[in-house]
Amino acid sequence: MFLSRTPELPTPEQALRGRPEAQFQLPERHTVLGNPLAGPYPDGLEVADFGLGCFWGAERKFWQQDGVWTTLVGYQGGHTPNPTYEEVCSGRTGHTEAVRVVYDPRQVSYETLLKLFWESHDPTQGFRQGNDRGTQYRSAIYTHTPSQATAADTSRQAYQQVLTGSGYGEITTEVLPSEGRPFYPAESYHQQYLSEAKNPGGYCGIGGTGVSCPIGVAAAPEPDETAK
Template sequence: MLTQKIQMPTAATALKGRSEPLKTDDNHFVLGKPLKGPYPDGFQTAVFGMGCFWGVERVFWQTPGVWVTAAGYAGGLTPNPTYEETCTGLTGHAEVVKVVFDPAVVTYDDLLKTFWENHDPTQGMRQGNDIGTTYRSAVYYLDEGQKAAAEASRDAYQAALSKAGKGVITTEIVPAPEFYYAEDYHQGYLAKNPAGYCGIGGTGVTCPIGVGVEA
């Protein structure tokens, strides 16, 4: 089972999934905004994987300029996977958070800085004690501008990590695949369960981009 969890499945080994989406919340538990839209004109979307999405979602819903967040699954093969299915490692999905934001208040670079500094992107198919493909580090970009920004920020952060004696970034930076909303109980989880588990943690190294810091 551990081997399955740290290796991506193939089309032949992936779970079948289902055609219907899972039941999820209509509105964000904290922010009160619709999870699936409509979103305000001019707002943008980002998708990040940083390990367990419970803590990741809280990091972003607390970020000024973020309009709504949603926990979900992306990057795998199984359509509309359940949480239990993703945990087997046989769907290929990462736990991710969709972030809808106002670029007049918070830039994509700012969000990338938050992304890099709030998890350890050097750990491969794990995040701390959470082991498996679902916990891999990922930036799923929605356009070429996001791709360029993500790659530039990765290079800048790698230089900072190397200087600090840290490892090599393993984050996948690829076009955004289909996003599947996680079950309702995962949405706003740490607000619904204040004593709940949060497994994310940064490296302690500052990312030299965004928030007024020049690369």
Template sequence: MLFDRQNKHLPSAAEALPGRPEPEFTVPSRHTVLGNPLEGPYPDGLEIADFGLGCFWGAERKFWQAPGVWTTLAGYQGGHTVNPAYEEVCSGLTGHTEAVRVVFDPAVTSYGALLKLFWESHNPTQGFRQGNDVGTQYRSAIYTHSPEQQAGAEASRDAFQPILDQARYGAITTEILPAADLPFYPAEAHHQQYLDKNPSGYCGIGGTGATLSEPSETNWGRSCPTGIASAPPEG
């Protein structure tokens, strides 16, 4: 990715690039690995989860490999610019982070299982960076689609922090916010399933080695059911 774009300031809405009414590119119709449509509407009964954990190339692969995931989509979320382009996001002038939309089957997996994968797959204590990737677009984030997701994400964060403390890591910097206020904009076609198309391509995703407990009815997993998500992605 672009190591020299070391932006460390989130722009306000007034400072952000204006964007455009319509995206300048089209998104492929189907996932190259899972074979399912990338964009909604999705089949009834499936649910949506949105995560930012550094460069979306490696992050997306983490999730498409997980059981119960129906499709994944790389994109931009958490900022102000409408229909941003990759170079704009990397400039730090849109406010977005690189995100992955995960559409999953709750009959096979759970939001709690995805949260566990999220926390263990990156270092959530680094602020505006992830490993060698530095900039606001690499910050850790969870964008939730229901009050239950919000509660589950916050509870899992609170459960993981003491584990990171014991491993001598710092405070978690992950932002946890409602997705309804932060539209998801799909990324350009060549970013979708990038590491399937380029198996030896760059992947900056790496965890801390700390392990979160399995979600269950007696701990943070209890707050993790989500609502149906059959509508198209926002934006």
């Protein structure tokens, strides 16, 4: 199955067994933003998870967004606990390369993050992004709240309409709850891989369609002055 021309996701029975704990230690702080990578995060912040191709370039897209507190890359949506990069790339874990975005909803809305997500890759390509091919490059949104799920579904429908009008096919993005789909942080060298401190001229295989997504244009809500 794993040598076929068209990638296929493994079943839980076919997936690699993995391990009970990660085999490496996550760096303490974000190379660019300076904030901690691992939770628990400060009160008032929210978490969003996205898969949009190679996570090196995807993470950079999000850490450049105002209102984002920290980002980290990892593996999500599969079956193998605590997978390694090599295992994920084998296609035998079921994971996709994902970016965890920790953001302040008082400064940036989830809809704005969705707009950035849709416009930063081609969500109609299935198990690939550009020249990057494999199940680990599939497009995905893993939601943490009912409101995120509603916003993700609404944005998908809205973007499908404009993509269809521009000659693109069906969106293949999976929109699923994060519950039951743990986010496993990737190895240390993958974190902020394209930062100036690590690989400023490194490879980035993601690219958008050039079609604007008609959501996320509203400003984040103003802080409640009475709550201070």
